[in-house]
Amino acid sequence: MLAATAAPRIDAKKRAVLDPRKRQFAKAQYAECEYSHRMNFYTTPPTGDVSLEEFEEWGIARLKVLAELEACQFRNKSPAETEEYMKPVLDKYMRLSSTGARSGEAGQLERKRDHYSHWTLRLAFSSTADLRQRFARLEAQLFKLRLQHDNATERKEFIASLPMSWEVVGEEEKRLWLDDLKAATGCRRDDDESWFKVEWEKVPELVERRQCLLKRGKAYVHVREQLSMVVNEFSRTLESGLELAARHLPRLDEDNRLGPILHHLSQSFVAPDAGYSESSSIGDITVPTAASIDGLSQHFPLCMQNLHRELRKNSHLKHFGRLQYTLFLKGIGLSLQECIVFWRKSFKLIADDKFKSEYLYNIRHSYGDVGGDANRRGRGYTPYSCQKLLTEAPPSAGQTHGCPYRTYSPDNLVGLLQSVGVSDRALLQGVREDVGKQRFHIACNRVFEHAHRGSLKKVKDENMWPASELDTILHPNTYFKRSFLLKNLGNVRSGDLGVVGGDGVGTQESAAGAGEL
Amino acid sequence: MEDSDMTDAPAAPLGNEEEEQVTDLPTPQDATAGASTKLEDMFGDDSDDDDDEFSSSAPARPAASSQPDPQSAPAPSKPRYAEPDTLRQFYSRLFPFRPLFQWLNHSPTPQPDFQNREFAFVLPGGAYIRYQSFASADLFRKQCIQMTPERFEIGPQYSINPRDRKTLRKASAFRPVMKELVFDIDMTDYDPIRTCCSGAAICPKCWQFITMAIKVVDAALREDFGFQHILWVYSGRRGAHAWISDKRAREMDDTKRRALANYLVLVSGNEQGKKTGIKRPLHPHIDRSLKILNPYFQTDVLADQDPWHSAERAEKLLALLPDKTLTTALQKKWDSSPNRSSNQKWSDIDTVAEAGNLSATFTAKQLVEAKQDIRLEYTYPRLDAEVSKKLNHLLKSPFVVHPGTGRVCVPIDTRSLEDFDPFSVPTVTQLLQEIDAWDAEHVGMTEEDRAKVQDWQRTSLKPYVEYFRGYVAGLLKAESAAGKRGREEEGVAGSESMEF
Numbered sequence A: 001m002l003a004a005t006a007a008p009r010i011d012a013k014k015r016a017v018l019d020p021r022k023r024q025f026a027k028a029q030y031a032e033c034e035y036s037h038r039m040n041f042y043t044t045p046p047t048g049d050v051s052l053e054e055f056e057e058w059g060i061a062r063l064k065v066l067a068e069l070e071a072c073q074f075r076n077k078s079p080a081e082t083e084e085y086m087k088p089v090l091d092k093y094m095r096l097s098s099t100g101a102r103s104g105e106a107g108q109l110e111r112k113r114d115h116y117s118h119w120t121l122r123l124a125f126s127s128t129a130d131l132r133q134r135f136a137r138l139e140a141q142l143f144k145l146r147l148q149h150d151n152a153t154e155r156k157e158f159i160a161s162l163p164m165s166w167e168v169v170g171e172e173e174k175r176l177w178l179d180d181l182k183a184a185t186g187c188r189r190d191d192d193e194s195w196f197k198v199e200w201e202k203v204p205e206l207v208e209r210r211q212c213l214l215k216r217g218k219a220y221v222h223v224r225e226q227l228s229m230v231v232n233e234f235s236r237t238l239e240s241g242l243e244l245a246a247r248h249l250p251r252l253d254e255d256n257r258l259g260p261i262l263h264h265l266s267q268s269f270v271a272p273d274a275g276y277s278e279s280s281s282i283g284d285i286t287v288p289t290a291a292s293i294d295g296l297s298q299h300f301p302l303c304m305q306n307l308h309r310e311l312r313k314n315s316h317l318k319h320f321g322r323l324q325y326t327l328f329l330k331g332i333g334l335s336l337q338e339c340i341v342f343w344r345k346s347f348k349l350i351a352d353d354k355f356k357s358e359y360l361y362n363i364r365h366s367y368g369d370v371g372g373d374a375n376r377r378g379r380g381y382t383p384y385s386c387q388k389l390l391t392e393a394p395p396s397a398g399q400t401h402g403c404p405y406r407t408y409s410p411d412n413l414v415g416l417l418q419s420v421g422v423s424d425r426a427l428l429q430g431v432r433e434d435v436g437k438q439r440f441h442i443a444c445n446r447v448f449e450h451a452h453r454g455s456l457k458k459v460k461d462e463n464m465w466p467a468s469e470l471d472t473i474l475h476p477n478t479y480f481k482r483s484f485l486l487k488n489l490g491n492v493r494s495g496d497l498g499v500v501g502g503d504g505v506g507t508q509e510s511a512a513g514a515g516e517l
Numbered sequence B: 001m002e003d004s005d006m007t008d009a010p011a012a013p014l015g016n017e018e019e020e021q022v023t024d025l026p027t028p029q030d031a032t033a034g035a036s037t038k039l040e041d042m043f044g045d046d047s048d049d050d051d052d053e054f055s056s057s058a059p060a061r062p063a064a065s066s067q068p069d070p071q072s073a074p075a076p077s078k079p080r081y082a083e084p085d086t087l088r089q090f091y092s093r094l095f096p097f098r099p100l101f102q103w104l105n106h107s108p109t110p111q112p113d114f115q116n117r118e119f120a121f122v123l124p125g126g127a128y129i130r131y132q133s134f135a136s137a138d139l140f141r142k143q144c145i146q147m148t149p150e151r152f153e154i155g156p157q158y159s160i161n162p163r164d165r166k167t168l169r170k171a172s173a174f175r176p177v178m179k180e181l182v183f184d185i186d187m188t189d190y191d192p193i194r195t196c197c198s199g200a201a202i203c204p205k206c207w208q209f210i211t212m213a214i215k216v217v218d219a220a221l222r223e224d225f226g227f228q229h230i231l232w233v234y235s236g237r238r239g240a241h242a243w244i245s246d247k248r249a250r251e252m253d254d255t256k257r258r259a260l261a262n263y264l265v266l267v268s269g270n271e272q273g274k275k276t277g278i279k280r281p282l283h284p285h286i287d288r289s290l291k292i293l294n295p296y297f298q299t300d301v302l303a304d305q306d307p308w309h310s311a312e313r314a315e316k317l318l319a320l321l322p323d324k325t326l327t328t329a330l331q332k333k334w335d336s337s338p339n340r341s342s343n344q345k346w347s348d349i350d351t352v353a354e355a356g357n358l359s360a361t362f363t364a365k366q367l368v369e370a371k372q373d374i375r376l377e378y379t380y381p382r383l384d385a386e387v388s389k390k391l392n393h394l395l396k397s398p399f400v401v402h403p404g405t406g407r408v409c410v411p412i413d414t415r416s417l418e419d420f421d422p423f424s425v426p427t428v429t430q431l432l433q434e435i436d437a438w439d440a441e442h443v444g445m446t447e448e449d450r451a452k453v454q455d456w457q458r459t460s461l462k463p464y465v466e467y468f469r470g471y472v473a474g475l476l477k478a479e480s481a482a483g484k485r486g487r488e489e490e491g492v493a494g495s496e497s498m499e500f
């Protein structure tokens, strides 16, 4: 998963210990803790042993969840839509079961993962105010999402366990102030007649709207506000915890085993990293060949389409563009032989001798066909992820690699999109807004969703794909695979797709997709 | 406030002995003319003082019928009370530096509460100098005597000494950490509802609005928020300030300040008679306020202000009544018998309604509520809430001389709030004369005996200073008791962690 980054591999035998003695937290338990509630307020840092690999993996999984949550927000999903969208994501990356549903070791492990990964990211994101704010906002959303779904009894128990200074208003006091309590909190006839007392500073938003009763600095709050109070308290505790962590962060650098992981995780917040997996290839459905790339290129994400067009226009691509594109083609399932044919034909102005001496080696190296042991064993480089493309140095003049959503000026980007057939005005406006806010991968996903809106609806309506196959795209090869499958929905299902030669698929495609692009 | 917001205008040499302050000085024009709007946006905490800094005279007690002209041209030269000499005398002989220091310091010995506190000076030339701070009451006094500020303002305690803020590498490390919660009530906000005066002018009739506001806000601060150390101060012309020194109030961040200010602010109904946003049943704070304000509505609003006397003004009342049938009937009645007083018009509402002039959809209960809304509109405090919402906001200090009136900004004893008369508040020139008069009366006294009576005790400032000293003593007592408690708790926690 980390192949694309510069982070050194970490010896898994070493143990990472989040040592609280180094930090500000006085009362830590030096043992595995028992998690009696599904939900966690994360007030104490973890103290048990965890391997560096788990440390990293759990952090990445949580990051994926937070990124999806943020994507929901970027796309203005309603709370209900967000909930629906997040359910499979949570189940896949961070399942957290109720005590009733899963007890014993398996349940405890889920909670441990949740606990540790929260603290890992807390450390990773405490470095800048911007990251802290973002992290705190997303964690609060996640907390709220889960709390709402907690089983009622377990939620009650969890809330009762919180270190919040609230007190139930007793019967006698209630009788004494009943009219005032009702008037202040807008309690209607059928509403539950129970209230809490807290310091008014804990509920400034209720004070501001005069929705609680105030008496000598205590706010009397109706029980219906409890959920948002808990969430607010969670945010506040987390924000101050992050501030604290920020001040103590430099010390963390001493532990050079954690440093690179934390750095990588915080970088991943730009666009979360997505590993390339073999399943991004379409090799099990059809076999791409040098001749079929032109036809397939319409399914490519903008970064790769752009490289393809440049290549066709100039019969040449510069080094980094070639590398990016070769790895992508390898990722979609193009064999080494076909890839060499593809480049040989594409560089038609270049003599065979020159091609062999200057270009062939690099192509073979990318495939792991040549090079050192490690390269061969790893079958060459991994296709680049969006994160890699979004964090590497931007291309200089004459170079066309990277992510166009990031490297192009908004006007040029819109021009480029129009030239590949994206012309919907509202869509282009959305893209402008996304890139204006540096949400490059969201812009790309937006274009994808628009192009495939018809088939996406069908897939969702008919429950054809698991929901986790519909999350935010974070890898060019995922973009291609998903695009290809969506355009060939009927064919893939009925097994009609044979070997794709020439522009066979392309023809079929342009007929099907003409209305959409 | 961020570093970028500071008034780091190009330095203007003011005098070579004041090198230390030069970096912070805006040019005199900046402070008075050209940049005044901008400066006001940034620091204009007390519009009371900013509008007519140099107007020539204190508002005389106007006759009930005549209205003073607030636009009177500025005098060619400074009035005597604003002359540096007068101010120097005032600061050296009368100003209660010691209790002021204790009030801001919360302890008899200098603490960061005072030492890292920002003071801003308005100099006789009009220059506005921010980020002044002082190690002790005495050094503060010395600078006041030396620079003779027309007035000075008090800001928050900062994380470091404000004078050292530029030595920090990270601007964000310089941040406000504590300040009293403050309120500003200014008569200009009452112009839409007062008939006796307008603008800078006040009279005993409209001063009643300030009295009502103090009562309502004071009650809410004590009963709802549990604050105990509330100092009300006459702003020197036409308003009042409140300073709340309870530890819990001082430590509030902006979110809490905003919440508290908005809790107290009532969005008033607009001129078109749209329903105000007041929820029913009334929130207990609004309900209590209405109970406090009801008697004032009868006497001070209906009788004294008579706000709907003319036909034209009565339209405002009609606009606040949301039933067409009712307003048409009332209009007819008042057209046929003009010159009915506001008191009569107010009772006409019920009489006409009871005579059956209500739409079928408009209930008697709605009428009661509409009348409550109107009473609130005409009596409920009109706060300049922005002043209260920011920890780093500056506000004019108590006991300074109002540059427009020469009156001292004395504390108001809320135990005898109704007796407070802004027109009997002494001016600085009067006080200096009082010292001379006292001296003349006591020529026979021995030098030793005379020395026992300090200058301020020889003047009519005495009761105000004494009230302030008593108030501050109460604050310090509570503070030291709380401090002791805090230390004990810490001690317990400390031993626990030692054990661990």
Ligand SMILES: [Zn+2]
Binding pocket: B194, B196, B197, B201, B202, B203, B204, B205, B206, B207
């Ligand atoms: Zn008046």
